[in-house]
Amino acid sequence: MRTGRLRWRFLQSDLSLFRIRLRQVSPLAVRLAPAAITPLVLLGCAAPLSTLDPAGPSASSIAALWWVMFWGALALFALVIALLAVSLLRPSALASIKPGTWIVGGGLVLPVPILVALLVAALLLGEQLLPKPGGAAPVRIDAHASQWQWRFSYPFIPDAASTSILHLPAGEPVDVVVTAEDVIHSFWVPRLGGKIDAIPGHTNIIRLQADKPGVYRGICAEYCGEGHETMGFEVRAHAPADYAATIGGQP
Template identity: 50%
Template sequence: MCVAPVLAGCEGALSSLDPAGPAAQSIAGVWWVMMAGSLVILALMMGLILFPFWKRHQPREVPETLWLWGGGLGFPLVVLAALLAWGLPSGQSMLAGRETPVYTVEAEAYQWGWNFRYPGEDGVTPEVLHIPAGEPVDVAITSLDVIHAFWVPRLAGKVDAIPGTTNTLRILAPEPGIYEGMCAEFCGLEHATMRFRVVAHASDEYESALDAALAGQEQP
């Protein structure tokens, strides 16, 4: 059962727990680790609560400093440090690297839609981003008005689109297909309808598909 489908997604085209790209897989891995860790901590806390009832005929005094330094400071530091060490590589996987430049497209957000531009090409493709499958693509994201957010749950995490600033997100679609995206930052009355698609084409078909889309001949 899905408790918060809008925030995390449990199934379907906007599922962050059904990853396709490597960045999304890394993020989903962090989610599962956090889920497992929270269950372990919950079991530990429940054990501490029940322990006095099992040993009610054998009272034992526990120093206050143990609860203060161990439970109040030491335990959270260990848990948070471990989570930070696990989570940082996941965030790093979404950033553009410093290696040989990869194919870069531009995502331009506005109330309430998206335009996508391509290197060396005139025109834009509204609401649909075309990319080659199996290749890393850097998406240079900006906004024309207010703050929006570019989010394709099955490919990567969300990155804000900020007026006057360009943030770059790296995505990779391993196979040809359609990946649903949306604005993940409340931006006004029509925020909920601010959706887009990422269409990944086979490498040998990408150029012709992009040319057709830019010429307004894209197939539904």
Template identity: 40%
Template sequence: MFDALWGWPPPVLDPAGPYADKVTVLAWVLLALGVIVTAIVCAALWVAIKGPARWKQRLGGESAVWIGGIAFPGVVLTALLFWGLTLTADLTDDITGTEPRIRVTGEMWWFRVQYLDPAGRVVMEDANEIHLPVGQPVVLELRSADVIHNFWVPHLSGKKDMLPGRTNLLRIQADKAGQFGGVCAEYCGGPHALMGFVAIAHQPADYARWQQGRMGRLAQVNATGGPGRQLFMESGCGACHRVAGTEANGLAGPDLTHVGTRATLGAGILPNHRGTLIGWIGDSQGIKPGNRMPSYDTLSAAELTAIAGWLEQQQ
């Protein structure tokens, strides 16, 4: 599922927003300079091996070492540093309190997502999925609950570390609707390679409807239950997961209040439908070895189907 969101060309070279566009410009300039420097080095190597004696003498002279080995790289790298910092400064500079904010916390090995009101209070919670309005910058508050993670949506912005005990800010913006893959770009142990998420950009009117619908359903979810709900509670799932409107109020794992609406499962690695829900509940360790959810392989197929069916209804 996650691989399908990357496609071709590589997302770092296919920006879908103004902040990613600046990172792409920087990437192309670095690539071009790398090609030029490689060509110069190859030419110097050819002179050193095959060139005329007079050229070899000049290449090995003191002035060539000072110019080619010290002055040239020093000037080029310094210029690139200042230009790159200036180019990408608006990813984090001059952030105001008026921009919409989403708090994203990296955990082993998934992303907790919390939507904040202007006062900084959490009004909605999700996991491994970020919803954005098209054409509007959104500020992300990036945190970590355990080790160092790194937040990166190549189509939409640059990378930013998620550090324990610290909040880093990052602007993100999509200029077109769609789904964009994101990853943890800092090795964090265990199934790090299977720690992803999805950023979903909506047209402003669609985003407003999505937001209003989410808030409106919070008071209505789980009015009915059935055997799936009962099995979910009896199996101990509520000790780690929260489902609004039920006694399940765990905080260790992802909030499952709206899990039925998510595009993926397992932090971006599976498409979300009843079949993958059954597989994930029954054998999460086989799908994502080392993750913190145990495999419920003692449940029968009928019990797994009932739980998955109930979770699928959490819209």
């Protein structure tokens, strides 16, 4: 019993010291901390492989979902930190609250609305990633992965193919039919859409669309051996009027 009391006293003294140190933190430092951290967090948002710099409808939905999840998680984090701060700085304010109230209020009433909102947002934005029926059939391109390169063929133009460069018509949906010849790879163009596995003996389809002409980077997102880091490719989106002529001139 005596040992337990001593441990409790030491814990109380540690908490008291922590409260004192928290009070000594400059309010200005607290206000400036987010301003100092935010640029570091956002440094990579406009990088060539950033999903937060979308250039197509699917990528825009993914980026929007990321931000919704980020702000939802931030709200829950702020709630937990606020409760922790109150418990440390004003313990008397929470001493009268019963444990059952904490469980119901802190574990259900407060987080559940945020989690439900995140679920609804995920369902709505995720549904936008699915191909919609009707309309003109999208352009089809076959993507073949092998150690360690990508080869693309264009069935609508006989014998047209390209290695490590994928040509798309800008502003139009394209179905990329992905497969592999040796091991499992993964096809990913972060600024245009999600990623999908390339599996030997099996085909997967992903729909991409580039809003405007430009050059985008793609990678293999599944470790596939010693040359994995070299298995990148370019996506070149062309004006629709120039697309067929460009593909026809490929080796």
